[in-house]
Amino acid sequence: MRRIITAIIVMIAILSMNAAVLAQDNTSAGTKAPGFTDISGHWAEDSINRIVDQTMLGINDGKFQPNKPITRSEFVLLLHKSLGIQIQYFKATDIGEFYSDVKNEEPYASALYDLVIANIIDYKGTFRPNDTLTREEMVHFLMNAYKYKMGDKFKQIKLSTIPFADQDKINPVYSGEIARAEHDGLIKRPANAKFYPADLATRAQAVTVTDRLLRLMDQELSPVQVTPSAEMKDGVIHMKLTITNNSASKVVINHSSGQKFDFELLDAGRNSLYRWSADKSFIAALTQTVIEPGKSLEFSDDVNLEQYSGVKVKAAYLKAYIIGTSENLNINTDGYETIIK
Numbered sequence: 563m564r565r566i567i568t569a570i571i572v573m574i575a576i577l578s579m580n581a582a583v584l585a586q587d588n589t590s591a592g593t594k595a596p597g598f599t600d601i602s603g604h605w606a607e608d609s610i611n612r613i614v615d616q617t618m619l620g621i622n623d624g625k626f627q628p629n630k631p632i633t634r635s636e637f638v639l640l641l642h643k644s645l646g647i648q649i650q651y652f653k654a655t656d657i658g659e660f661y662s663d664v665k666n667e668e669p670y671a672s673a674l675y676d677l678v679i680a681n682i683i684d685y686k687g688t689f690r691p692n693d694t695l696t697r698e699e700m701v702h703f704l705m706n707a708y709k710y711k712m713g714d715k716f717k718q719i720k721l722s723t724i725p726f727a728d729q730d731k732i733n734p735v736y737s738g739e740i741a742r743a744e745h746d747g748l749i750k751r752p753a754n755a756k757f758y759p760a761d762l763a764t765r766a767q768a769v770t771v772t773d774r775l776l777r778l779m780d781q782e783l784s785p786v787q788v789t790p791s792a793e794m795k796d797g798v799i800h801m802k803l804t805i806t807n808n809s810a811s812k813v814v815i816n817h818s819s820g821q822k823f824d825f826e827l828l829d830a831g832r833n834s835l836y837r838w839s840a841d842k843s844f845i846a847a848l849t850q851t852v853i854e855p856g857k858s859l860e861f862s863d864d865v866n867l868e869q870y871s872g873v874k875v876k877a878a879y880l881k882a883y884i885i886g887t888s889e890n891l892n893i894n895t896d897g898y899e900t901i902i903k
Contacts, residue, residue, distance in 0.1 A: 598626040606766035609773035613644045619765070620669065628766035635670040635691035637700065637768055641682065641707050642673035644772050649676045661689040682706040697767070698736045698759035701749065704771055705739040708748075711779060721745055722901055724830050724878055727755040747899055748774045753831040777894070785809035786853075786891050790898040792880035794867075799902060801825045801838070802862040803882035807853040809890070815851040817886040820844035822851055823861035826897070828879040835876055838863060851886070877902055 598614075598621075601607045606628055614626065619636050632640070641647070657664045657671045660678050664671055670691065677683040682703055709716050723741040726732065732740060740757060743749045748771050751757075781788070785808040793800045803823055807813045815822070825838035853859045867877070881897040 598624060600625045601628055604628050604766065606770045609770045610766070613773050613776065614640075614769055618643055626765065628769075629764050631694040631762035632700075632765045632768045633692050634689065634695055635668070635674070636765070637695050637703065637763075638670050638674050638677055638683065640768060640772055641703065642677060644776065645707055645711055647673075647676050647680060647682075647707075647710075649679055660686045663688045664691060677707075680707075680710045682710055694762045695768070696759065697757065697761050697763050698733055698740060700763040700768060700771065701740050701743050702736050704748065704775060705743060708746075708775055708779070712782065715783065717782075719745070722903055724755075724901070726751070726757040728757055728759070732757060732759045743771075745901065746778055747896075748778065751830065751832055753833060755830050780892060781894065784892065786813055788884065788891075788894070788898055790880055790882035790900040792900055792902040794877070794902055797867050799827065799865045799867060799877060799880070800862070801865065801880055801882065802860060803884070803898065804858055804860050805853055805884070805891075806858040807855055810855055811890060812855060813853040813888065813890040815853075815884065815886040815888045815891065815893075817849045817851065819846055819885075820849055821885045822849070824883040824885055825863065825865075826881040826883070827865070827877045827902075828881060828899075829876040830878040832879065836865065836870055838865075 597611060601610050604610070610626055610628065618639055620639075655666075655672065655675045657666055657668075657675050660675070664674065666672075668691070674683065674689065678686070683689075684706060719742075721738075721741050723745065726740075729737070736759070740749070740759070744751060749757075787804075787806045787808065789804045789806070791802045791804070803825075805813070821839060821842075821844040826834055827836040829835055851859065861882075878901065879899055880902055881899045883895075883897045884891075884893045887893065
């Protein structure tokens with residue numbers, strides 16, 4: 563009897579130890595720490611909660627400090643972890659091959675090595691890990707990461723852009739990348755149409771553009787493509803939203819009313835000038851849109867600008883919306899934006 567009791571006690575102890583080990587493994591595997599204490603109500607709160615944990619930037623006091631300028635080493639850690647960049651090597655790496663001011667023992671050293679090999683961080687010599695990052699540098703490294711992650715799926719496009727009000731202050735080396743980043747929705751133009759290239763990038767800004775990049779890549783790698791387009795001709799803007807289903811299954815979009823889409827015209831500062839649905843009424847009934855495999859669906863309409871004072875002169879962007887929900891398509895509720903040609 564005593565042997566049986568002893569055996570039971572030993573088994574309980576072993577099970578308890580295994581449970582503790584499993585709990586530790588789950589934590590170390592990347593379980594997200596409790597939320598930050600200083601981001602409630604901040605404009606970047608959703609992005610911060612989506613992609614940052616308290617170990618990513620060496621945070622140990624529960625505060626994210628969203629308005630604090632991000633350092634170069636912090637941005638390396640952010641890009642490396644959030645984009646899941648992992649490169650396998652046949653021998654031990656030495657960051658000293660590239661930078662004289664970084665030691666292998668630094669917590670960001672291996673991440674930096676990966677980003678250099680991937681040509682995301684594309685300069686060598688001195689890294690200046692504790693220096694802050696300018697907004698134009700942030701976009702440059704972000705676009706490098708975009709190209710690396712997409713590989714041969716990265717689309718080369720011909721841009722038709724509207725210069726920023728402070729375009730002359732943007733380093734010409736970064737100008738094209740900044741224009742592409744705006745075109746792809748990674749950065750947004752403020753009401754005064756300035757980019758502020760030399761301003762220091764904050765932690766909130768860095769996380770937000772990284773979050774947008776992750777969502778953009780998800781969309782571009784999806785077998786279901788959503789493409790907006792807009793063309794101004796003879797006083798009319800032709801607006802179009804095309805959904806192409808390249809998957810093997812049908813795409814079903816559920817609508818809570820007869821409205822299935824919407825269009826919005828914006829000026830250069832992204833202020834709303836016109837909303838397609840504003841003067842329309844829709845049936846109050848559940849409806850569905852179904853797109854069969856290999857098929858495309860197009861929502862379109864025209865705006866005669868003679869009817870809208872000032873819109874013809876000011877309209878610069880179109881934002882198209884899918885109104886509904888779907889289990890087969892990750893709908894961007896912020897809309898799909900393009901420049902009016």
